Amino acid sequence: MMFKGYRGKYEVDTNTGIVFGRVLDIRAVVTFKSKTKEEAAQAFRDSVDDYLDFCQELGEEPNQPVL
8 A cells, every 4th residue: 555655564363353554664663453454545544644743743754665
């Protein structure tokens, strides 16, 4: 998945059915989870937006993806 230059990856926990993932290629730890694969893309986008908003609130530059 890609959003605003950030790449994400998700997996499904086969025991619980929960979808969990993380934003790749940055030093910061940014994760997301959802109930379905279909919701994972939105959860990923929300996490990226939240991360960018958080950095702005702190007055810090967000980590840029290292591709």
